[in-house]
Amino acid sequence: MPxxxxxxxYGVTGAxxxxxxxxxxLRHRHLIRKILAVNVMGTGVFLVLVATRYGRGVPGAPDPxxxxxxxxxIVVAVSATAMAIAFTxxxxxxxxxxHLPDADAEEPxx
Amino acid sequence: MSxxxxxxxxxxxxxxxxxxFGGLFAVGLLSAVAGLARPADDLHGAVLDRVxxxxxxxPVTAVLLNFRAFxxxxxxxxxxxxxxxxxxxxPPQGRIVAEGAASLPTGPVLEAFLQIFLPTLVVAAxxxxxxxxxxxxxxxxxxxxxxxxxxxxxVTATPFPLAIPAALLRAAILAGFGVFGLIGAATAAAGxxxxxxxxxxxxxxxxxxxxxxxxxxxxxxVHLFRGGLFTTRGE
Amino acid sequence: MSGPDVAAEAWLVWSVVVPFLxxxxxxxxxxxxxxxxxxxxxxxTPICTAAAVYTTHRLGPVRYRIGGWGAPLGIDWxxxxxxxxxxxxxxxxxxxxxxxxVRSIRAPSGGEQKSGTDAQPTIAYFxxxxxxxxxxxxxxxxxxxxxxxxxxxxLLGFSSAALMAQAGREALTAAIxxxxxxxxxxxxxxxxxxxxxxAHGTLDLQALRAVASSSDLAALALMTTGxxxxxxxxxxxxxxxxxxxxxxxxxxxxxxGLVVKASFYxxxxxxxxxxxxxxxxxxxxxxxTLGAAAIVWGSVQALRQRRLKMLIAYSTVAQLGYLFLxxxxxxxxxxxxxxxxxxxxxxxxxxxxxxxxxxxxxxxxAAGHDRLADLKGIARPLPVTMFAFxxxxxxxxxxxxxxxxxxKWNLVSAAVRGGHWAYAVIIYGxxxxxxxxxxxxxxxSLLFQxxxxxxxxxxxxxxxxALTLAIAAVLLDFLADPIFAFLAIGRPFAxxxxxxx
Numbered sequence: 001m002p003x004x005x006x007x008x009x010y011g012v013t014g015a016x017x018x019x020x021x022x023x024x025x026l027r028h029r030h031l032i033r034k035i036l037a038v039n040v041m042g043t044g045v046f047l048v049l050v051a052t053r054y055g056r057g058v059p060g061a062p063d064p065x066x067x068x069x070x071x072x073x074i075v076v077a078v079s080a081t082a083m084a085i086a087f088t089x090x091x092x093x094x095x096x097x098x099h100l101p102d103a104d105a106e107e108p109x110x
Numbered sequence: 111m112s113x114x115x116x117x118x119x120x121x122x123x124x125x126x127x128x129x130x131f132g133g134l135f136a137v138g139l140l141s142a143v144a145g146l147a148r149p150a151d152d153l154h155g156a157v158l159d160r161v162x163x164x165x166x167x168x169p170v171t172a173v174l175l176n177f178r179a180f181x182x183x184x185x186x187x188x189x190x191x192x193x194x195x196x197x198x199x200x201p202p203q204g205r206i207v208a209e210g211a212a213s214l215p216t217g218p219v220l221e222a223f224l225q226i227f228l229p230t231l232v233v234a235a236x237x238x239x240x241x242x243x244x245x246x247x248x249x250x251x252x253x254x255x256x257x258x259x260x261x262x263x264x265v266t267a268t269p270f271p272l273a274i275p276a277a278l279l280r281a282a283i284l285a286g287f288g289v290f291g292l293i294g295a296a297t298a299a300a301g302x303x304x305x306x307x308x309x310x311x312x313x314x315x316x317x318x319x320x321x322x323x324x325x326x327x328x329x330x331x332v333h334l335f336r337g338g339l340f341t342t343r344g345e
Numbered sequence: 346m347s348g349p350d351v352a353a354e355a356w357l358v359w360s361v362v363v364p365f366l367x368x369x370x371x372x373x374x375x376x377x378x379x380x381x382x383x384x385x386x387x388x389x390t391p392i393c394t395a396a397a398v399y400t401t402h403r404l405g406p407v408r409y410r411i412g413g414w415g416a417p418l419g420i421d422w423x424x425x426x427x428x429x430x431x432x433x434x435x436x437x438x439x440x441x442x443x444x445x446x447v448r449s450i451r452a453p454s455g456g457e458q459k460s461g462t463d464a465q466p467t468i469a470y471f472x473x474x475x476x477x478x479x480x481x482x483x484x485x486x487x488x489x490x491x492x493x494x495x496x497x498x499x500l501l502g503f504s505s506a507a508l509m510a511q512a513g514r515e516a517l518t519a520a521i522x523x524x525x526x527x528x529x530x531x532x533x534x535x536x537x538x539x540x541x542x543x544a545h546g547t548l549d550l551q552a553l554r555a556v557a558s559s560s561d562l563a564a565l566a567l568m569t570t571g572x573x574x575x576x577x578x579x580x581x582x583x584x585x586x587x588x589x590x591x592x593x594x595x596x597x598x599x600x601x602g603l604v605v606k607a608s609f610y611x612x613x614x615x616x617x618x619x620x621x622x623x624x625x626x627x628x629x630x631x632x633x634t635l636g637a638a639a640i641v642w643g644s645v646q647a648l649r650q651r652r653l654k655m656l657i658a659y660s661t662v663a664q665l666g667y668l669f670l671x672x673x674x675x676x677x678x679x680x681x682x683x684x685x686x687x688x689x690x691x692x693x694x695x696x697x698x699x700x701x702x703x704x705x706x707x708x709x710x711a712a713g714h715d716r717l718a719d720l721k722g723i724a725r726p727l728p729v730t731m732f733a734f735x736x737x738x739x740x741x742x743x744x745x746x747x748x749x750x751x752x753k754w755n756l757v758s759a760a761v762r763g764g765h766w767a768y769a770v771i772i773y774g775x776x777x778x779x780x781x782x783x784x785x786x787x788x789x790s791l792l793f794q795x796x797x798x799x800x801x802x803x804x805x806x807x808x809x810x811a812l813t814l815a816i817a818a819v820l821l822d823f824l825a826d827p828i829f830a831f832l833a834i835g836r837p838f839a840x841x842x843x844x845x846x
Contacts, residue, residue, distance in 0.1 A: 007148065018536060022132060022529075041532045045532055052146055052540070053543055057151060057157075058155070064170045067170045068174045068178060075188065075327075076188050078189075078334075080192070082192050084525070086196040088521065143540070146544055153417055153546045156417065177419050178493075180412070180420050184493070188499055188500055191477050191503050191504055194372065194473045195506070195510070198474065199511075284372060304355075304358040305411055306412050
C-alpha cells in the first residue's frame, strides 16, 4: 500500500520545489539565478494547487477551477519573468553587473 | 557565475542560517501539504452542473471566461502591464533599431521552412482558439502559438508584421484587454452584473473576447521577448 | 434588488473599470493626447470613487457577485466600511498625487539632474502605469476572493515596481529588488491560498471563515509572511527606504501612502476574517513586538538620515510599526477600539505621508536636490510647502488636531484597557522620536535667515496638492466620528470582536 496517494505525491513534490526555489531566491544575488529560482517557486505552488484539489469532486479527475487558476498563474509568471529579465538587462547595461547590490548602495546620489 | 556569501565569516553564518531556515521551512511545508485534510466537496460538481449556462462546454474554459472571468480580465491586464513596464525602462537609443541582423544566414531552405511553418502556426492557433469552447485550448494557447510565429520572424530577421505603425501596434496589443473590459462595462451599463453575459450571446461574446485576447497576447509576448528593442514611428 | 440599487452598485464596477480605461487610453494615445487621457482619469476616477463610497454609506454593505454566479463558483466583491474607506482614501491620495504629477512628471524624476550616459528614462508610460496602479488598488480592496486577491497583488506589485524604476539608475536597482520581494511575497501568499483551497474547496473569504480551524495554521503562516514582506514590517523593511526615496515624488507618495497599506489591509482582512477562529495570540504578539521594534528602529534611522526623502522613507518604516500593534491589542478577545483605531491610523498616515513626499517633491523641484544640510532656510522661499510639511508632521507626531492623534489615542486606550503598558509607552515614545525627525527638517528651514540661492519656481498645483493632503490629514481629527461610523458598515471586525457566532 502506498504511503502517499497521487494527490499527496504531487503535492509533496510541489512543496519540495517551492522550498528549493525559496532557498535559491534568498541565497543568490545574481539576478538571472533569482529569476530562475522564483520560477521554480511558482512551479511548486502550481503543483500544490492542482495536487491538493485532485480527485476531490470527481474521483481521479483534476479540478477545473484549480486548472484555471494555474493557467492564470502561469501567465502571471511569464509576465513577471519578462519584466524581471528586462530590468536585469537594464541593470546590467547601466552598472555592468547583473548582481543585486546591497540595499545601502541605493541611497540617492548627492 | 554567482557571487557567494562564503567570502567572509559573517557570510558563511548567513548562508548556514539561510540553509537551516530553508530546511525547517521545507519540513514544515511538506508535513502541511502531505497532512492536508482533503474531504470531498462539490465545487467540481457545481462547475459541471452549470457549465451548460456558460456558453461553452469545456469546464476549464467556462471557469476562465465566465465563472471566474474577472481573474482572466486582470490576468490579461498583467500581461499588458508587464509590457508597459518593459517599454518604460527601454533605453531611448534602443527604441528605434534597425531590423538588422543582416548577417544571419538566409537561403532557400529557411525561406521554404518559414513559408510552410508560419501559416501552419497561424492556422493551428485559430484551431486551438475555436476548439477551446469544448476541449483544452483557448486564447492563451492560441496566443502562445502566435507568439511563437512572431519570435520565429524575429530570429530569422523577417520584418513583417512587426514593423507596423506604432499606433496600430498599440491598438492591437490593447485589443484583448479593451474588448474584454468594454464587454464587462456594457453588461454593467445594461443593468446586469459586471461580466454577466446574456445567456443567448455568451458563446459569441466569449469567442470574441478570446479572439481579441489571442492576438493581443501573441503580440505582447513577442514584444516582451524583444524587450525594449522595437521599432516605432512617431514616438 | 430594485433598479436604482443596481445602478448604484454599478459605481463599484466603475471605480475599478475607469482607472483601467484611463490607463489604456493613455497607452493608446500619442504624445499630444496622453495628458488628456491622464486628465480624464484624474477627473473621472475620483467621481466614481466618491459615488461608490456614497453608495456604501447609503445602502450599507454590498456583496457584489461578478458575472452573477456567486461564490464559490464565481468571484464576489465585498464593499463594506473597511474596503470602501480605503478605496476612498486611495481616490483622494492618487487624485492629488496625480495633480502633482501632471506638473512634475514632465521632466524625468521631478527635475533632478541626471549625469553621464545614464539615459533619461522615458516617461511615456507613466500614466498607463499610474492608472493601472489605481485600478489594481481598488480591485484589491473590493475583492473577497483569495485567488483574485493574488492577481490583484501581482498587478499592484508590477505597477509599483515599474513606477519606481522611472527615476534612473539607483531607482532601477531598488525597483528590481522590490520586484523580487513582491514576487516572493505573492508566491508565499499563493501557496497559503493553495492550502486553504485544498482543505476547504472555496476561495471566498467569508465562506472560509465559517470552516477555518487550527489545521490552517500553515496557511496563516505562509500568507502572513508573504504579506509582511510586501508591507515592509521590520526586519523585512530592507527594500523600502531606497525604493520609496528614489522614486519620483508622486510615486513615492502612492507607494508609501497606499501600496504598503494595501498588503496591510489584506492582512487585517484575513486576520479578521478566515483566520479569526484560529489560535493566533502568539503570532499576534510576534507581530506586535516587530511593530514596536519598527517604531524604534525606523525613527532612529530617520533621525540619522542626511537626505529628506530618505528621512521620510524611514519614517514610513516606523509608522508602519504602529499599524501592527493592532494585532496584539485587538486579539484574541477582540477589542474593537484597537482594530478601528489601527485602520484609522492607516488612513491618517496615508494622507500625511503622501503629503510629506509631495512636499519633498516640491523641494527637489525647487532646489534640485534633497540634502538636508543645504536646505536651511528653505521655508522662506517655499512657505506653502513647508507649512504643508509642518501640518503633515503634526499627524506623525500624533498631537491634536490631527488624524494621527485620534488613531494613537484609540491604540493607547486599547493598550491600557488590555494591560499592555509597554505598548502604550512605545506609542507615545514613538511620537517623541517623530517630533525629533520632523523638527530636524522644520527647525533649520525656518530659523535660518539666509535661504539657498538659485531656486527654481515651483508650479502652484504641486504645492496645492501637498497642502490639500496635509489639511485633509488634520481635518481627519474632526471627521473622526463619521469615519468610525462608516468603518462600522458591514461590521468588518465582528468575527474578532465577538459580534458573530
